[in-house]
Amino acid sequence: MNKRTIRVKTNVTLYLLLAPTILSLFVFNYIPMYGVIISFQDYSIYRGITGSDWVGLKHFLYFFNDSKFWSVMRNTLILNFYDLVFGFTSPIIFALLANEILKNRMKRIVQTISYMPHFLSWIVVAGLAHQMLSPTDGLINLLLQSVFGMDPVYFMAERGMFRTIAVLTEIWKSVGWSAILYFAIIAGVDSSLYEAASIDGANRFRQALHITLPAMVPMITLLLLLQLANMFGIGFERVFMLQNPLVYDVSEVISTYIYRIGLERSQYSLTTAIGLMQSLLAFVLLITSNRLSKKLTGMGLY
Amino acid sequence: MVEYRSTSRMIFNVFNYSFFTLFCLTILIPFFNAIAISLSSYGEVAQGNIFIWPKGFNLDAYAKLAANSGFIRATLNTVFLTVVNTILVIMCSLFAGFALSNKHLVGKKIIFTYILITMFFSGGLIPTYLVVNTLGLTNTYWALILPGVANVFYIIVFKNVIDQLPQELLESAEMDGAGEATTLLRIVLPLVLPMTAAFTVFSAVAYWNEWFNVLIYIRDKGLWTLQYYLRSILLDTSTVSSITQGALVQGQDRIHPQNIKMAALMLTVLPIIAIYPFVQKYFIHGQLVGAVKG
Numbered sequence: 282m283n284k285r286t287i288r289v290k291t292n293v294t295l296y297l298l299l300a301p302t303i304l305s306l307f308v309f310n311y312i313p314m315y316g317v318i319i320s321f322q323d324y325s326i327y328r329g330i331t332g333s334d335w336v337g338l339k340h341f342l343y344f345f346n347d348s349k350f351w352s353v354m355r356n357t358l359i360l361n362f363y364d365l366v367f368g369f370t371s372p373i374i375f376a377l378l379a380n381e382i383l384k385n386r387m388k389r390i391v392q393t394i395s396y397m398p399h400f401l402s403w404i405v406v407a408g409l410a411h412q413m414l415s416p417t418d419g420l421i422n423l424l425l426q427s428v429f430g431m432d433p434v435y436f437m438a439e440r441g442m443f444r445t446i447a448v449l450t451e452i453w454k455s456v457g458w459s460a461i462l463y464f465a466i467i468a469g470v471d472s473s474l475y476e477a478a479s480i481d482g483a484n485r486f487r488q489a490l491h492i493t494l495p496a497m498v499p500m501i502t503l504l505l506l507l508q509l510a511n512m513f514g515i516g517f518e519r520v521f522m523l524q525n526p527l528v529y530d531v532s533e534v535i536s537t538y539i540y541r542i543g544l545e546r547s548q549y550s551l552t553t554a555i556g557l558m559q560s561l562l563a564f565v566l567l568i569t570s571n572r573l574s575k576k577l578t579g580m581g582l583y
Numbered sequence: 584m585v586e587y588r589s590t591s592r593m594i595f596n597v598f599n600y601s602f603f604t605l606f607c608l609t610i611l612i613p614f615f616n617a618i619a620i621s622l623s624s625y626g627e628v629a630q631g632n633i634f635i636w637p638k639g640f641n642l643d644a645y646a647k648l649a650a651n652s653g654f655i656r657a658t659l660n661t662v663f664l665t666v667v668n669t670i671l672v673i674m675c676s677l678f679a680g681f682a683l684s685n686k687h688l689v690g691k692k693i694i695f696t697y698i699l700i701t702m703f704f705s706g707g708l709i710p711t712y713l714v715v716n717t718l719g720l721t722n723t724y725w726a727l728i729l730p731g732v733a734n735v736f737y738i739i740v741f742k743n744v745i746d747q748l749p750q751e752l753l754e755s756a757e758m759d760g761a762g763e764a765t766t767l768l769r770i771v772l773p774l775v776l777p778m779t780a781a782f783t784v785f786s787a788v789a790y791w792n793e794w795f796n797v798l799i800y801i802r803d804k805g806l807w808t809l810q811y812y813l814r815s816i817l818l819d820t821s822t823v824s825s826i827t828q829g830a831l832v833q834g835q836d837r838i839h840p841q842n843i844k845m846a847a848l849m850l851t852v853l854p855i856i857a858i859y860p861f862v863q864k865y866f867i868h869g870q871l872v873g874a875v876k877g
């Protein structure tokens with residue numbers, strides 16, 4: 282065989298190895314991207330994309346003038362804002378504090394326990410949350426009752442409690458796991474920096490503030506960018522499992538709304554339009570926040 | 584590291600250690616509470632003051648679940664889907680990553696871009712649902728397998744890891760007349776085994792926990808996964824009563840719905856908690872690689 286036939290043979294094998302991936306992406310990613318055009322149609326499942334009527338921006342105008350949509354939008358932004366203020370900062374604080382545990386055994390135990398909830402599904406986490414917060418036999422209510430003599434609170438049905446619960450369960454589930462990235466950075470900080478600082482009389486707090494924290498800044502910036510780009514998206518599973526009809530008006534976010542009116546009420550075109558707008562907003566946000574970050578800190582995603 | 588013995592340091596340590604002890608307890612107590620409830624008797628659960636120790640110890644809830652055909656079916660489905668999906672996604676990613684790192688591949692750049700684009704753009708929930716529906720996959724196992732076969736993130740990591748392998752090794756294999764398949768299995772795979780192990784564990788856990796696709800694509804109870812069955816137990820009283828019915832009619836050794844709920848929850852997380860200590864290092868490995876490459 283000459284070199285040429287070998288090359289051809291090699292390429293045939295390589296294409297065969299790539300075939301499942303290429304095919305699967307084509308069917309389940311590229312065709313749906315094309316399918317987004319149904320947001321400009323009155324899509325009927327019986328008539329298909331080719332047979333459905335074009336309606337221009339009808340669906341976009343509809344949800345723009347729909348008060349329900351704006352309340353969903355508001356919920357999404359508020360929950361994301363809380364996630365940013367509390368959920369985003371907690372792994373940073375967690376990593377800084379855990380770094381001050383000087384006994385390695387204790388540190389390892391804390392890490393092992395805190396990573397674990399990340400591997401549970403939201404169904405399990407919500408199941409545990411329902412149990413802990415139950416008005417009849419939940420531990421939280423038993424505690425409130427015995428210590429403060431309070432009447433049982435039906436936390437999951439309180440409209441005012443939903444966001445607190447959603448933010449706290451998210452922190453419970455992921456704070457340890459998200460801190461791993463920061464632990465890795467802390468482990469990589471040159472220890473001579475700490476030695477020099479302590480000779481100069483800096484205590485542990487000042488060392489954390491002036492050495493450890495600055496070392497974490499690039500990673501913090503990067504993760505903040507990603508989080509900002511996602512301001513209009515909220516993980517479906519968390520909200521879907523924690524909400525119930527009593528708290529819909531504060532808990533419904535874009536993803537659960539798309540599911541509920543898209544799949545349960547077959548409003549395919551309308552919800553595709555909402556999804557498209559959400560993707561466009563995310564794209565714009567990503568580019569804006571990246572630019573902003575490059576200007577302010579000199580660091581960006583790309 | 585220098586130990587500090589100042590008073591402020593002592594105060595801080597007391598605070599810090601108490602904080603982390605408390606934190607670990609908030610993670611552990613819900614589980615102990617769930618276990619205790621699942622093992623307690625009807626009367627004690629109904630009174631509702633079980634903390635972390637069972638009262639009126641019994642295994643009735645677990646026995647009921649182990650004998651329930653729906654629960655068994657869901658468990659078997661989950662095991663089947665976890666195994667099949669994990670094998671498929673790891674194989675496809677390894678194959679694709681390997682092919683993409685071969686310098687002789689014609690059209691490499693185009694293919695790589697084609698794969699990368701799907702990371703940034705997607706059609707969204709509804710158009711994807713419509714494709715799956717049009718293909719007639721809804722309400723079949725295929726809807727729970729095929730859409731997840733290509734994992735772009737794994738592909739990129741595999742490609743990068745294989746790119747970094749010593750090229751002489753691959754070239755010498757080529758000189759010896761080894762085909763691509765041989766090179767992949769005999770030379771590349773052993774070298775990327777740690778990465779492969781990490782991703783295998785990762786995706787196995789992800790598929791064990793999977794229920795979203797069941798929610799949108801599956802109507803037939805016979806295809807439910809364990810997580811989805813658990814959801815039904817937690818939310819739908821009729822599912823619970825279908826499990827406990829015998830016990831309720833007899834009036835004796837009655838089982839409280841909370842018994843069933845917490846027992847099902849514990850059975851669902853048991854495999855993950857059981858493997859967790861042994862595979863923790865793979866999880867961390869995978870997470871860190873993700874941060875560096877992502």
